[in-house]
Amino acid sequence: MESAAAAFADEIKSRSADGAARKLASLAGGEIAATLMRLSPGFGQDVLAALPDEVRERVLAAAPPDVARQWQRNALYDEDAIGRMMEPVIGAFHPNRTVGETVDALREMVKASFITYVWVVEESERLVGVVTMRDLLFSGREARLADIMLKSPFALHAWMSLKDAMKQVLDRHYPVYPVVDAEGRLFGLVRGQAMFEAQAIEITLQAGSMVGVHDEERLATPWAQSLKMRHPWLQLNLLTAFLAAAVVGFFQDTIDRLVILALFLPVLAGQSGNTGCQALAVTLRGITLGEFKPGAARPLVKKEAWLGCLNGIGVGIAAAAGMLVTASGQHAEHPWLLASVVLLAMVGSCVASGISGAMVPLTLKRLGFDPATASSIFLTTATDVVSMGMLLGLATLLIR
Numbered sequence: 001m002e003s004a005a006a007a008f009a010d011e012i013k014s015r016s017a018d019g020a021a022r023k024l025a026s027l028a029g030g031e032i033a034a035t036l037m038r039l040s041p042g043f044g045q046d047v048l049a050a051l052p053d054e055v056r057e058r059v060l061a062a063a064p065p066d067v068a069r070q071w072q073r074n075a076l077y078d079e080d081a082i083g084r085m086m087e088p089v090i091g092a093f094h095p096n097r098t099v100g101e102t103v104d105a106l107r108e109m110v111k112a113s114f115i116t117y118v119w120v121v122e123e124s125e126r127l128v129g130v131v132t133m134r135d136l137l138f139s140g141r142e143a144r145l146a147d148i149m150l151k152s153p154f155a156l157h158a159w160m161s162l163k164d165a166m167k168q169v170l171d172r173h174y175p176v177y178p179v180v181d182a183e184g185r186l187f188g189l190v191r192g193q194a195m196f197e198a199q200a201i202e203i204t205l206q207a208g209s210m211v212g213v214h215d216e217e218r219l220a221t222p223w224a225q226s227l228k229m230r231h232p233w234l235q236l237n238l239l240t241a242f243l244a245a246a247v248v249g250f251f252q253d254t255i256d257r258l259v260i261l262a263l264f265l266p267v268l269a270g271q272s273g274n275t276g277c278q279a280l281a282v283t284l285r286g287i288t289l290g291e292f293k294p295g296a297a298r299p300l301v302k303k304e305a306w307l308g309c310l311n312g313i314g315v316g317i318a319a320a321a322g323m324l325v326t327a328s329g330q331h332a333e334h335p336w337l338l339a340s341v342v343l344l345a346m347v348g349s350c351v352a353s354g355i356s357g358a359m360v361p362l363t364l365k366r367l368g369f370d371p372a373t374a375s376s377i378f379l380t381t382a383t384d385v386v387s388m389g390m391l392l393g394l395a396t397l398l399i400r
Contacts, residue, residue, distance in 0.1 A: 009035050009038035009039055011023070012024065012035070012039075012047070013039065013043075017043065017046035017047050017049070017050045018050050019222075019225075020043075020047045020050070021047050021050035021051045024036075024047070024051070025051060025052060025055050028058075028062070029055075029058035029059045029061060029062035029063075030062040032051070032055070032058075032059045032062075033059050033060075033062045033063035033064075033067070036048060036059070036063075036071075037063070037067060040085075040194050040197060040198070041074070041084075041085045041086065041087055041190075041191075041194055042084050042085040042194065042198050045071065045074050045075065045084050045085070046079070046084075048071055048075075049075060060072065066088040067088055069088070070086060070087065070088045070188055073086070073187065073188070074086050074188070077158060077159060078159075078161075080161050080162050080163070081158065081159055081160065081161060081162070082156050082157070082158060082159075082160045082161070082162060082165045082179055082190055082195075083158035083159060083179065083187070083188070085162075085190050085194055085195065085198065086158070086179050086187060086188025086189060086190055087188060087189045087190070087191070088188065088189070089119060089178075089186055089187075089188060089189055090109060090113045090115055090189070091106065091109060091113075091115045091117065091118050091119055092118075092119040092120075092121045092125075092186060093105070093118060093119070093120060093121070093145055094120070094121065094122070094123070094145070095120050095122065095128060095129065095144065095145050095146035095149070096144055096145070096146065097144065097145050098141060098142055098143065098144055098145075099136060099139045099140065099141050099142070099143045099144075099145070099148070100141030100142065102118060102131075102136065102145060103136065103141070106118070116133070116175050116176050117130050117131065117132060117133070117176065118130065118131040118132075118133075118136060118145065119178060119186060120145050120146070120149045121185075121186050124183075124185065125185040125186055126183065126184045126185050126186070127153065127155060127178055127180055127184055127185070127186040128149070128151065128152075129145070129146070129149030129150055129151050129152075129153060130149060130150050130153040130178070131145055131148055131149045131150070132150070135148045135149075136148070153178065154172065154174075154177070155177065155178040155179065155180045155184075155186075156168070156169075156177050156178070156179050156180070156190060157179070157180060157181070157182070158179050158180065158181055158187050158188070162195065162198055165190075165195060166195060166196075169192065169195065173192065174192055175191065175192055175193075176189050176190070176191050176192065177189070177190050177191075177192065177195075233377065236377060237377050237380075240377060240378070240380070240381035241381075241384075243381060243385060244381060244384035244385050244388060247384075247385050247388050247389045247392070248265070248388055248392070250392075251389075251392035251393065251395075251396060254392050254395050254396045255392070258332075258338070258395055258399065260323075260326065260327055260330060260332055260338065261338075261391060261392065261395055263326065264319065264322075264323060264342055264391065265387075265388055265391065267319055267322075268319075268342075268345055268346060268349055268387040268388065268390075268391050269383065269384050269387050269388065271312075271315050271319070271346060271349075271350065271387075272346075272349035272350050272352070272353040272383040272386065272387040273353065273379075273380060273383045273384070273387075275307075275308050275311055275312070275350045275353040275354055275357070275383075276353035276354065276356050276357040276379045276380075276382070276383045277357065277376070277379070278354075278357065279304040279307075279308075279353070279354045279355075279356075279357025279358050280357040280358075280360065280361060280375055280376070280379055281357075282304075282357075282358075283300065283357065283358045283361050283362065284361055284375070286300075287361060287365060297358075297362050300358050300362075301355055301358045301359060304354035304355060304357060304358045305351050305354050305355050306354075307354055308350040308351040308352070308353055308354030308355070309347060309350065309351050309354075311350050311354075312346050312347035312348070312349070312350030312351060313343075313347055315346060315350070316342065316343040316344075316345075316346030316347050316350075317343060319342050319343070319346050320339040320340065320342045320343040320346075321339070322342075323335075323338050323339045323341075323342040324336065324338070324339040327339070333399075334399055337398055337399055338395070338399070340398070341391065341394045341395050341398060341399070342391065344390070344394055345387065345390040345391040345394055348386070348390045349383065349386050349387035349390050349391075352382070352383070352386040352387075352390075353379075353382070353383045353386070353387075356378075356379055356382040356383065356386075357379060360375050360378050360379050360382070361375050
């Protein structure tokens with residue numbers, strides 16, 4: 001069973017929780033339990049929750065009692081809570097326990113589990129201290145744990161979000177962290193590796209979320225399911241593209257008169273789009289790392305608008321020079337005026353793009369949505385509409 005569990009675990013790691021649950025549902029309860037125990041605790045909990053009720057009950061009945069109790073306890077917490085990632089507590093002893101008694105007990109425990117610290121808990125399971133292996137090794141056998149423990153150890157709270165927990169452990173780097181409830185009772189353990197792995201996965205999912213790729217999609221996701229997840233966002237993207245096309249259509253007479261402007265439409269769209277994506281990346285990073293404090297939105301928008309203006313001036317001068325050379329080479333009328341239109345449109349569109357790059361994820365977050373969800377779709381629409389509208393609108397007003 002162990003080899004089969006290892007093989008299944010390696011295979012379903014590349015699947016979504018729902019896909020893994022479908023793959024495992026036909027197995028015996030013991031096989032599923034053994035497989036889930038080889039997965040990261042958070043992902044294993046998601047797979048367990050995705051199993052049909054009858055299968056889940058079969059798995060809980062077949063799992064070791066301490067593991068089954070931990071899974072049931074973890075299920076009480078939100079999906080992004082540290083409580084979902086807890087492992088069973090191993091190596092917890094009363095403060096009056098002697099070092100000799102503790103060492104004798106650990107000799108049996110380490111045969112089946114990897115133990116880093118000794119947790120000191122009272123009768124009520126309240127965490128009161130932690131003992132390192134070094135202190136245990138160099139203390140006399142008759143010494144009590146209460147005498148050698150580190151009191152009031154650092155602990156995470158079970159309801160704490162992964163993002164908040166990561167901010168607290170960044171300067172600690174412990175291999176394992178105790179997790180307590182509101183009364184300080186030791187509820188489980190979370191390994192630092194599992195936390196950093198979960199955070200890394202969350203960050204990598206942002207790139208897909210920004211273009212409508214569902215966070216449940218993996219390499220092994222069937223094509224039909226991938227199509228179902230992706231296609232609605234492509235329809236939305238098509239709708240927003242029609243909006244940009246409508247802007248161009250509104251100024252069709254200007255384009256017919258000044259065909260040279262069509263050469264610079266993709267130039268403005270590309271530059272303003274890049275400006276917006278830079279602002280979007282910084283904003284999403286700040287949201288993910290919890291850097292946003294009350295009142296931070298307004299300064300961020302001002303900063304991105306100013307950066308957009310400065311960047312727009314820089315690239316606008318180069319683009320205006322390109323327009324001047326092109327218009328002069330084609331003997332077009334008003335080459336200097338055309339160059340001025342390109343410069344002004346570039347500055348204005350880059351300012352608007354910087355503002356949009358900051359405002360889109362902040363607005364989505366305020367509305368209760370994932371800030372990364374399809375952000376680039378909305379940002380692309382804003383940058384295309386503004387850049388093309390400004391270029392054609394200014395040309396219509398200034399060149400008659």
